[in-house]
Amino acid sequence: xxxxxxxxxxxxxxxxxxxxxxxxxGRSPDNDLPVDNLAVSNHHARVFFExxxxxxxxxxxxxxxxxxxxxxxRATLHDGDSIWIGKHHIKVDASGDxxxxxxxxxxxxxxxxxxxxxxxxxxxxxxLQQAAAMGERSQFAGRLKMPTLVVLGGNSDQKExxxxxxxxxIGKSKDATVRLKGWFKPEVAAQVNQRDDGYYIGPGDKTxxxxxxxxxxxxxxxxxxxxxxxxxxxxxxxxx
Amino acid sequence: MQIVSGGVxxxxxxxxxxxxxxxxxxxxxxxxxxxxxxxxxxxxVASALAVETxxxxxxxxxxxxxxxxxxxxxxxxxxxTKRLSSAAHLANTKIFASAQKNAEQQGMGATLTAAWIDGSxxxxxxxxxxxxxxxxxxxxxxxxxxxxxxAEQVRHGILTAAEAEESHMQSVxxxxxxxxxxxxxxxxxxxxxxRDILLLCSDGLTRMLIEPEIAATLQAExxxxxxxxxxxxxxxxxxxxxxxTVIVVRIGAESRGWFSWLRPGARKHAAxxxxxxxx
Numbered sequence: 001x002x003x004x005x006x007x008x009x010x011x012x013x014x015x016x017x018x019x020x021x022x023x024x025x026g027r028s029p030d031n032d033l034p035v036d037n038l039a040v041s042n043h044h045a046r047v048f049f050e051x052x053x054x055x056x057x058x059x060x061x062x063x064x065x066x067x068x069x070x071x072x073x074r075a076t077l078h079d080g081d082s083i084w085i086g087k088h089h090i091k092v093d094a095s096g097d098x099x100x101x102x103x104x105x106x107x108x109x110x111x112x113x114x115x116x117x118x119x120x121x122x123x124x125x126x127x128l129q130q131a132a133a134m135g136e137r138s139q140f141a142g143r144l145k146m147p148t149l150v151v152l153g154g155n156s157d158q159k160e161x162x163x164x165x166x167x168x169x170i171g172k173s174k175d176a177t178v179r180l181k182g183w184f185k186p187e188v189a190a191q192v193n194q195r196d197d198g199y200y201i202g203p204g205d206k207t208x209x210x211x212x213x214x215x216x217x218x219x220x221x222x223x224x225x226x227x228x229x230x231x232x233x234x235x236x237x238x239x240x
Numbered sequence: 241m242q243i244v245s246g247g248v249x250x251x252x253x254x255x256x257x258x259x260x261x262x263x264x265x266x267x268x269x270x271x272x273x274x275x276x277x278x279x280x281x282x283x284x285v286a287s288a289l290a291v292e293t294x295x296x297x298x299x300x301x302x303x304x305x306x307x308x309x310x311x312x313x314x315x316x317x318x319x320x321t322k323r324l325s326s327a328a329h330l331a332n333t334k335i336f337a338s339a340q341k342n343a344e345q346q347g348m349g350a351t352l353t354a355a356w357i358d359g360s361x362x363x364x365x366x367x368x369x370x371x372x373x374x375x376x377x378x379x380x381x382x383x384x385x386x387x388x389x390x391a392e393q394v395r396h397g398i399l400t401a402a403e404a405e406e407s408h409m410q411s412v413x414x415x416x417x418x419x420x421x422x423x424x425x426x427x428x429x430x431x432x433x434x435r436d437i438l439l440l441c442s443d444g445l446t447r448m449l450i451e452p453e454i455a456a457t458l459q460a461e462x463x464x465x466x467x468x469x470x471x472x473x474x475x476x477x478x479x480x481x482x483x484x485t486v487i488v489v490r491i492g493a494e495s496r497g498w499f500s501w502l503r504p505g506a507r508k509h510a511a512x513x514x515x516x517x518x519x
Contacts, residue, residue, distance in 0.1 A: 019402040032400065116277040116411045118349050118419040167374065167381050167430050175360065175431035187433050193381040196394040197401045202379050218379050 002054060004047060004083075005091040006033055013088070022048035025085060026059070028223040029145070029238070030198055039063050039086035043222055047077065047092075054094050056083055145238040147192075147199050147221075149178060154232035157181070162239070163199065168192045170229055171204060180230050189230050193218065199236070206230055241434070243269050243357060246465025247487040250472045252444055253480030259283030260442050260485040261291045269357040270298055271487050275370050275442040277416065278339075278348030286350040289338065290331045290417050294354050294365075297327040311425060318429060320356045321363035325427035328352055328365045328417065332425075335418025349416035353384060353440050357432060357489070366426045368416050370485075371446055374430065375437040375458050380451045383430060387415035410447065434493035441471070444482035448475035464488040 004023060006013040016023055016033050024031040026044040035044070041061040048055055054077040058065040066084035067075045077083070079094040147163040161168075161178050168177035171188040180189060186205035193200045201208055202218035208229040210219055221227075221236045228234075245266060251258040259276035261284070272294045276287030301307045301323045311329030313322040331352060339345040351368025364372055364383055369391070372383040385391060389412040390404040399407065417423060432438070437458050445454070454471060461467035468486040475484045 017400075017403065019400050021400055021402050029397075032397070116275075116413060117347075118277070118413045118416045165430070166383055166385070166428060169431055173360075173431050173433070175429075188376070188431075191376070191381065194385075195382055195401075196385065196391050196404075202381070203377050205377070 002049075002092075002094045004033060005093065006035065006088060007091060008088050018047060018049065018054065020049070022046040024222075025083075025090070026061075030222055033090070035085060035088050037086045037088060040088070042224055044085055045083070047083075054078075054092065061085075145240055147194075148237050148239045149192075149227070149234040150237055152226065152233040152235050154230075155181060156232055163192055163194070166194045168194075169204070170208075170232075178232070178234070180232070182230075185230055190227075192221070201227060201236075241357070241359060241432070242492040243489060244464050244492065245271065245487065245489040246463070246468050247271075247273075247485070248465065248468040248472045249485040250476065250480070250483065252483050253476055255481075255483060257281065257284060258483045259287055260444070260483040261287035262440070262485050262487055263291045263295050264487060265295055265299070268298065268302070269489075270295065270354070271356070271438070271440055271489060272352070272354045273370055273440045273442065273485055273487055274353075274417075275351040275368065275444075275483065275485070276348070277350065277413075278345065280344070282345045282348035283350070285338070285345065286335050286348040286418055289335050290350040290352050293331040293334050294324070294327040294352065297330050298323055298356065314427075317427065318358065318361060318363060320358050320361070321365075321427055321429050324354055324356050324363050324365040325425050328354065328367060328425040328427075329423065332367075332417045332423040333421075336421055339418055347419075349413075349418040351413075351442070352417050355438060355440060355489070357438070357491070360432055362430045362432045362438065364426075364428050364430065367423055368413055370440065370442045373439040373441075373451075373454075374432070375439060375455055376433075376435075378455065378459070380439070380455050383428070384426065387426075388413050410443075432491050434491060436491045438487075438489040438491065440487040440489075442483060442485040444480070444484035445471060445475050445486055447482065448478040448480065448484070458488065462490075464490050 002018045003015055005015045024046050025033045026042050027040040028042040043059045044061040045058050045065045056077055057074045064071045068082055077092045081092040083090040148160050150160040157179055169188050170178040170190045172180050172185040173187045188204035189206040190204045190208040191202055199221045200218040201221055207214050208227050210225055210227055223238050225236045245264050247262050247264050249260050249262055262273040264271055272291045274287035274290040276283030309326040339348050351370040353370040353372050354365045356363045366384040369386040369388045373380040389409050390407045393399040394401055394404050457470050458467055461470055468488045471486045472484045
């Protein structure tokens with residue numbers, strides 16, 4: 001499988017395989033490849049497969065993305081290319097085959113059916129440590145980060161809302177996390193669902209806008225994203 | 241709230257015995273699903289014990305709210321959430337004790353995903369890798385986190401969700417009922433509204449189908465039991481490599497209030513309601 005290796009001064013920092021989803025690169029911890037350096041934008045660039053070819057796309061970063069010393073907005077990548085972001089560089093290994101594309105309707109047939117087993121506490125710790133060593137556990141893990149909706153504008157009963165529920169509702173309902181007031185506000189205008197790989201905002205009776213764009217289905221929220229819904233402007237941030 | 245539900249369990253296409261178990265207690269709006277594990281027939285013993293214990297504990301508590309609560313409860317939870325969490329702890333104790341007593345049951349265990357609806361409040365108690373989803377606004381909202389090794393690796397950023405789906409370690413659980421003396425239970429409360437569809441399912445469904453397929457099937461079939469059967473059939477078509485269990489709960493509005501008279505068909509319904517008692 002194709003992979004990216006993040007290098008700093010010729011030292012390997014992290015390696016990630018490139019699957020069917022884009023690999024996010026940036027300073028924010030929710031990236032697949034977090035790069036902890038002030039010269040790097042929160043969401044700096046992403047790498048993904050497009051029609052069988054590997055593509056890097058700069059996400060309007062402040063200091064730019066370079067492929068083999070050439071500043072690019074978007075470029076196809078080849079095996080052995082280097083992507084430079086700040087003082088870090090990312091080696092491209094495209095020798096593996098391309099992944100199954102996202103639009104393949106069916107899931108691949110489940111691999112060998114193993115009997116379900118449960119790990120005891122020690123086995124579990126060992127196994128997680130092993131896995132962590134393989135993928136170098138994210139430098140941010142361990143610190144508790146609270147996903148928070150900070151009110152930027154509009155009429156709300158609190159200045160910010162910490163998301164503690166797996167399904168946080170924005171709406172008029174009295175059980176909503178973010179409670180909307182007003183006559184014609186829907187019970188559930190939108191909702192934020194916690195999944196294993198992050199927080200997704202999805203429409204309810206209204207279609208929220210994320211970073212000024214209306215969303216057509218659940219969208220994964222990145223640190224700093226701005227949500228507009230029913231006259232409210234909210235910023236999604238991870239608080240330590 | 242008007243609640244209609246249906247459930248189906250199936251052995252699948254590969255295995256010879258069904259270690260899944262479920263129970264719908266319709267009058268209570270209580271739904272319990274469990275996926276057992278352990279060699280021979282012991283997975284079946286574990287999942288049946290889990291379901292039976294949870295249902296019994298909840299029913300007892302309705303008759304006598306003073307029945308002891310097991311495990312830790314959060315003060316803010318409703319009585320039903322506390323009870324459901326307590327039931328999961330009790331089921332853990334019972335399965336663990338049974339495995340201790342009977343040497344041949346060593347290593348047996350079970351997942352548990354239980355839901356209890358009270359008005360607009362949905363209580364969930366969960367251990368393992370069965371799942372609860374709420375279908376709302378056309379998308380499945382996941383209400384539970386899998387207590388599996390791969391899911392934990394995704395949460396730590398070690399694997400992507402796509403890699404986890406292809407991992408051969410999917411069957412490795414970090415938590416299950418009956419494997420240890422104490423268990424950590426995930427309990428949570430959610431708001432439900434009219435038109436929501438609650439889905440409880442074992443991993444035999446979620447490993448065979450992708451979420452948009454599940455959502456589309458639930459939307460296309462208005463009958464709860466038929467929808468559950470269609471999901472099971474679809475999972476079998478894809479190979480049915482594990483037991484498949486599905487509970488579908490449709491939450492509808494009760495036509496009450498002044499404005500309901502203005503809705504088409506409201507008079508007809510009202511007339512039928514009136515006739516139900518007499519005649």
